[in-house]
Amino acid sequence: MNPTDPLTPPPADKPTSPALSKDTSNGATAPSASDVLLLVDNVSKWFGAVHAVTDVSIWARSGEITAIVGDNGAGKSTLIKCISGVHTPTSGQIMFGGEPARFSSPEDARRAGIETVYQTLALVDDLTIWQNMFLNRERVKRFGPLSFLDRGVMQRESSNMLSRLQVNIPTINARVRRMSGGQRQAIAISRAASWGSRLVIMDEPTAALGVRETARVEELILRLRADGMAVLIISHNFDQVMRLSNQVWVMRSGRLVGGRRTNETSGTELVAMITGATEEQIAREE
Amino acid sequence: MSRTTTPEMAQQARIVLVLQQLRDPGFWADWTAVVALVLLVIVFGIASPTFLSWGNVQAILVAAAILVMLSVGQAYVIMTAGIDLSVASVLTLGSVVLGQTINRGWGIALACVLAVIASTLVGLINGLVIAKGKITDFIVTLGTLSAAAGAALVLSNGEPVTVTSVFLLRLATGSLGPIPYFVIIAAVVAIVGHIVLFHTRFGTHLLATGGEPEAARAMGIDTDRVKIAAYVISGFLAGLASILLTARIGAAEPAANTTFLLNSVAAVVLGGVSLFGGRGTVVGPVVGALLLTALVNGLTLLSVPVFYQPLAVGIIVVLAALLMRYQR
Numbered sequence: 001m002n003p004t005d006p007l008t009p010p011p012a013d014k015p016t017s018p019a020l021s022k023d024t025s026n027g028a029t030a031p032s033a034s035d036v037l038l039l040v041d042n043v044s045k046w047f048g049a050v051h052a053v054t055d056v057s058i059w060a061r062s063g064e065i066t067a068i069v070g071d072n073g074a075g076k077s078t079l080i081k082c083i084s085g086v087h088t089p090t091s092g093q094i095m096f097g098g099e100p101a102r103f104s105s106p107e108d109a110r111r112a113g114i115e116t117v118y119q120t121l122a123l124v125d126d127l128t129i130w131q132n133m134f135l136n137r138e139r140v141k142r143f144g145p146l147s148f149l150d151r152g153v154m155q156r157e158s159s160n161m162l163s164r165l166q167v168n169i170p171t172i173n174a175r176v177r178r179m180s181g182g183q184r185q186a187i188a189i190s191r192a193a194s195w196g197s198r199l200v201i202m203d204e205p206t207a208a209l210g211v212r213e214t215a216r217v218e219e220l221i222l223r224l225r226a227d228g229m230a231v232l233i234i235s236h237n238f239d240q241v242m243r244l245s246n247q248v249w250v251m252r253s254g255r256l257v258g259g260r261r262t263n264e265t266s267g268t269e270l271v272a273m274i275t276g277a278t279e280e281q282i283a284r285e286e
Numbered sequence: 287m288s289r290t291t292t293p294e295m296a297q298q299a300r301i302v303l304v305l306q307q308l309r310d311p312g313f314w315a316d317w318t319a320v321v322a323l324v325l326l327v328i329v330f331g332i333a334s335p336t337f338l339s340w341g342n343v344q345a346i347l348v349a350a351a352i353l354v355m356l357s358v359g360q361a362y363v364i365m366t367a368g369i370d371l372s373v374a375s376v377l378t379l380g381s382v383v384l385g386q387t388i389n390r391g392w393g394i395a396l397a398c399v400l401a402v403i404a405s406t407l408v409g410l411i412n413g414l415v416i417a418k419g420k421i422t423d424f425i426v427t428l429g430t431l432s433a434a435a436g437a438a439l440v441l442s443n444g445e446p447v448t449v450t451s452v453f454l455l456r457l458a459t460g461s462l463g464p465i466p467y468f469v470i471i472a473a474v475v476a477i478v479g480h481i482v483l484f485h486t487r488f489g490t491h492l493l494a495t496g497g498e499p500e501a502a503r504a505m506g507i508d509t510d511r512v513k514i515a516a517y518v519i520s521g522f523l524a525g526l527a528s529i530l531l532t533a534r535i536g537a538a539e540p541a542a543n544t545t546f547l548l549n550s551v552a553a554v555v556l557g558g559v560s561l562f563g564g565r566g567t568v569v570g571p572v573v574g575a576l577l578l579t580a581l582v583n584g585l586t587l588l589s590v591p592v593f594y595q596p597l598a599v600g601i602i603v604v605l606a607a608l609l610m611r612y613q614r
Contacts, residue, residue: 136487
């Protein structure tokens with residue numbers, strides 16, 4: 001494998017199962033069909049003349065943390081928006097759980113078991129923790145044609161969700177406004193990890209956090225993996241990627257540069273792939 | 287902590303929480319209207335012996351009924367981070383529709399229904415233009431304020447009409463036991479408003495839409511629909527209130543009731559509803575409406591000249607707004 005030439009396109013075998021067969025040319029271990037939960041197959045997303053994502057094929061396994069790295073504008077966010085149903089790919093296919101997935105909205109993706117933790121967290125500050133956990137999935141008690149919120153059940157279940165993931169929150173009835181950055185992130189992640197989701201996508205989960213809070217959130221992400229969930233994260237933090245992930249995909253200007261098993265790569269190699277510089281150049285600069 | 291919480295600990299935590307709340311200026315900001323109402327009742331109660339007589343309390347409650355209903359609708363709209371400047375005009379329009387229908391001999395039931403439909407329709411137009419047309423609430427409802435007032439003038443040819451209806455007369459003067467019908471209707475509106483806000487999915491979605499529209503949309507809430515619903519509710523309640531207004535004055539007047547608009551916004555602000563949306567109660571605005579009505583009533587009892595009343599209302603609203611800065 002020659003890292004000085006990272007633009008080598010991924011194998012362009014158009015048939016339906018590319019990554020399943022011979023993906024070894026870009027350093028990734030070929031996954032077996034059984035444990036690949038998400039398979040992105042030659043997906044492109046163009047906005048008019050802007051080619052945000054071009055022919056990208058990646059996969060993610062259950063029980064693994066998969067990272068996507070790349071510079072700003074590399075197309076990472078557009079790619080995950082295709083997966084989470086915000087965008088519909090211009091071409092290419094997404095397979096989820098072995099079935100072709102065509103989501104026309106985030107709700108579709110959510111129903112299929114894909115949850116996204118947005119960078120903004122999508123929490124409502126003036127609502128309580130449990131109201132946020134159940135936002136738009138409220139449990140109701142029915143009285144004939146009327147239905148009323150079942151607050152007790154939602155409070156209990158929110159509490160269970162958080163304690164299952166060992167998230168420490170003083171009271172489930174507190175407003176989210178009063179929570180720290182780490183707690184808010186933990187609430188958003190716990191919400192995403194509930195509801196029978198199988199893939200949790202996180203966009204820069206620790207970008208705004210301090211050292212201790214980052215550690216807490218990382219523990220939480222590791223717990224999701226231990227639970228057998230597939231986790232897909234976008235991160236700019238190489239240490240974090242090396243610490244957490246099992247598989248890394250590198251993107252540059254809308255294309256996939258390559259994929260690596262995390263234990264077979266190094267931060268330097270990833271930087272080289274991201275920037276297109278050679279490892280020697282990077283070593284000299286350091 | 288949630289893993290090891292015992293009932294005793296929870297009890298203790300609750301007590302600590304209450305004590306913390308009392309020291310927090312934010313708590314007082316949230317309950318401005320209640321605190322002010324209690325103070326007002328004490329002051330006026332001492333200054334004028336008739337203020338707290340049952341007859342006067344009844345009079346205050348009856349006089350507050352229309353404002354209470356408008357304020358509940360206004361509160362819903364303001365909680366979506368909007369504002370409904372058209373409520374008072376819609377009230378007038380509803381009243382004129384009612385009066386004109388009766389005068390054509392179409393019967394009181396149909397007249398009331400048409401009044402409510404016309405008002406609700408204006409609310410629907412407000413909501414649709416704001417949510418779908420993406421035009422600022424302020425401009426849209428300023429437009430419908432004028433349009434509804436104009437429609438009322440056109441329909442009535444600018445002339446007030448006397449409305450004679452046994453039903454309306456009974457509505458205005460009758461009572462169920464000691465409680466006037468007006469008060470019962472306003473109370474039902476307030477209670478239903480409270481239940482919808484805090485015990486239905488729609489209520490939660492309303493607060494989410496007003497507080498963090500991006501987050502609400504990300505969670506799949508149709509924020510446009512929620513907004514439209516809020517304006518429809520405001521229009522509907524203005525329509526109901528127009529029946530009470532017509533019954534109270536025994537006539538349908540095309541004259542604008544701007545005081546109702548200002549007071550409905552004032553009641554909502556006094557009631558601790560954030561003008562930025564996303565937080566508030568129904569109880570707050572209701573108490574705010576009672577406060578404003580009691581203030582005017584008390585000043586009248588003390589023979590303060592009528593001209594001073596708007597001045598007093600204005601000062602109280604601005605003071606309340608100052609206290610609101612401490613809102614958490």
